[in-house]
Amino acid sequence: MPEAREYASMRLEDVVLPPEDDMGIPSEDEDDDIEEIQSETGFGSVIVVDNLPVVPPGKHEKLVTVVRKIYGQIGTIREGGLWMPVDQATKNTKGYAFVEFCSAQEADAAMAQTDGYKLDKSHVFKVNKFDEFDKFIKVPDAYTAPAVKDYNAKANLWSWMMDERGRDQFAIRFGDDTELYWNDPARRCSEEVYRRSFWTESYVQWSPMGSMLTTVHRQGVAVWGGVGWQRLARFDHPGVQLVDFSPCEKYLITASTQEPSNPRDSATVLVKMFNVRAGQVARVFEGPLSDFVHEGVSGLPWPLFKWAGGCDDKYFARMSKNQISVYSTPDMALLDKKSVKVEGVADFNWCPTAPILSIYQPETGNQPARISLLQIPSRIELRQKNLFSVSEVKMYWQSEGEYLAVRVDKYTKTKKSTYSGFELFRVKERECPMEVLELESKTDKIVAVSWEPNGTRFAIIHGDGHRPDLTFYTMSNKQGRVGKVGTLKGKSVNALYWSPTGKNIVLAGLKSMNGQLEFFNVDEFEVLASAEHFMCTDVDWDPTGRYCVTSVSSQHQMENGFNVWSFNGKLLYKLSRDRFFQFLWRPRLPSLLSEEQEADIVKNLRTYSKKYEVQDDELAKEQNQTNQAGRQALLDEYRAWQREAHAILESQREEREALIGHIPEEEDVDMEEVDIEEIIDITEEIISM
């Protein structure tokens, strides 16, 4: 027990709590103290500059001035924070210096900017953080070879492609669950492959070739695959929001935007590029949001990096102010160490099958708007076109990269309204010839443009109001030029979905148009079927173009779920799921068949299809039998229950009749049909013959 003291004679300042024990009373200024001590003793803001010239005492002052000047530009050097040690014996400097900044951020910046700085030919700065020296000291002097890890066979990621009946898989996400299914149209149902609750914290995404499913978590991104859906790799990126793959799924790109703690600061963006197979970071891009977004755009554009097509993930590019930066893999470095200068660039796209960039620069002052095609890596301009009084330009590549359609909205002479036309580039032909296409009624607004995959046609929705027109054009009419195929007038359609194999297209009136669907064959120019999936929000063709799925996602409160249709608009089956978020077909690998082999199959389709027709019939029969059996079982069960229930009822009959008492249980009612004839009026009339 401490002895008692008189309160009045005690000075509060003298009260000292035992060290390491605050008696459970946190002190208000304690936290501040700790922070300050750390910054003073932690050396987080100290850098060590090596490879300085060794100078005699007379030149000390001059060298210090030079170093101070270099680092004074980057950050504020703490008072007395620059120290250059001197050799006691020779009185010369030792060739290195310590610089302490006011903050660790400044030190980081100084290190990044001056590491490798050439003071002169023989003195190239080598800059390290003071804290890192500890780490370097710990490196053992003797080399020990790293242990060779055992070879772990990776799961077969392509097993789903081996399905005997050539079915496709899809993933759905609803509520907290993610489920994977086989689409089994022959049996009019879907077969579950895998399901898991809370698999992802925001969404799932297939890799572009379908081998992996990506889940997004607070800590980063994970990819899953193989028969058992085991985790293949984890990619660390706290707070990740956006995910993208390179087309051959060699690289994974993740991005997050960090809102600043101080609203006056800019939000910072962190983009990580991972090598998917190695699971390692290939490159990191970091900086304030303003470095990544174009003026007047809010939020990070995604995909931030666009990948060149048809060249095995060799090039990727992003647009920033007045330039397009093209990077090459695997070193992830800027191609030829410099960006492509493009004054005022507003949009760019890659050709889907070749490393060709299409670039749009808007009109500025008396400079016309410009569309150009640039070959990478040679940076040769293949074609360019100048345009005047342009309000907006949109570029659409055909899937094989043969054609580029550029939609141009121009101002009318009064500058009050705009009208649209197309500039069409034949990219694969010599000299890249170009054609101009004008709409028949110039004032029509263009709602949507869509190329036929692997084809020469494109469809546009044009017109105003609830029933716009739909026109198909082809790039090769009889004269080998652009021509109209046909127009469908007054369709309630606002979105176009071509089958991935071309020929068929779904004309959809989504959302405000209540989910009107029309399955259209463009070859025959006829409607295959009209249908409706009420309030439908999405349409997705399976990768083979045989089936089409329409879904209602949770932006609507009710009737969430999806319908599966055949390509010709026959409803095959439906599945409803509350709080439905995503429907994703698993992409397929490109076909291994050569063009001749494919042509052969088309030619002999009858002989090939026979086998499958028989199979389908059998399956349908089998399914029918199982359904029948299931129904019979249900019926038997119900009847057994009802027999029991009626037995109880019968046993209670007397009691019940007693309750009802005066009213007999089964009243016999005599029904009698009575014909009543009533003469209302009789009038006599003499008819003259």
Next chain:
Amino acid sequence: MRPILAKGHERPLTYIKFNREGDIFFSCAKDHHPTLWYTDSGERIGTYLGHNGAVWSCDVTRDTRRLITASADTTFKLWDVQSGKELYSLDFEGPARYTCFSTGEQMCLLTTDAFMGHESCIRIMEMNWEDDSMRRVQDIYGHQGRITRAVWGPLNKTIISTGEDRTIRQWDVETGKELMCIEDAHKKTIQDLEVSLDGTQFITGSLDRTAKLWDIFTLEEKKCYTTERPLNAVAISPLLDHILVGGGQDAAAVTTSSAQAGGFEAMFIHKIYEEYLGGVKGHFGPINALAISPDGRSFVSGGEDGFIRVHHFDADYFQMK
């Protein structure tokens, strides 16, 4: 099938009840006047004037002589069906919600909502048909929140009730004690309960978008019917193995979408296979009340839109497999 539109109420419908023969039916609505109709023609026979609040439900005697109604004006009233005369009125502390005669009609149960400190309650009354009055026998307390439905079990020995608390409870009529409570019978408020005509099963419908079929003796869940809309009303066909469910998007949210989005059709579902059979569109607000005639050849729906739609099935409905 051509429906007959019966427009006699100015406010949303709340309840529809056929008499035993099914030749006439009674409708209750939030306007204050229960109404009597011919089933065949949809012609209005008359109204029962006297209530001073929304009428929530009603029941009619086997001989179609007496009608009892429950109203938000806190009263239950007994009426002479033919003359429309008010014979007896009983006042409580809270709004009257549901009422139902026992087998044999010697007793009657009434439910009242929780109000101003009074708990929601099931009240068992004894009928005195000599002078058309009632005597209080037993009060049963126990449900959390509103009691939506309460019906007599086999031989009037038990009472089965449902409520906002998502439970189905079984009570002993003699003692008023709770015999059984099925917690989480549904995931949301149970809106409707109807006993089949043969008295072996009953069906419940809930805002959780499902309807369930139960064994009335064991209170075992036998079937579950999932739909995409909140359900307000359910009915069992006495003729075919079909059930009829209706409901739709909450009335407060209706104006935000088109009529079709609300799911305001009456849906037929196969009772045994739990398969969707078809729907009858027409209402432009949620369906609040459904009733199938005792012969199973007609049904009547009442909506938030204030319309009653009387449907007589076509011949092909009965040929349906």
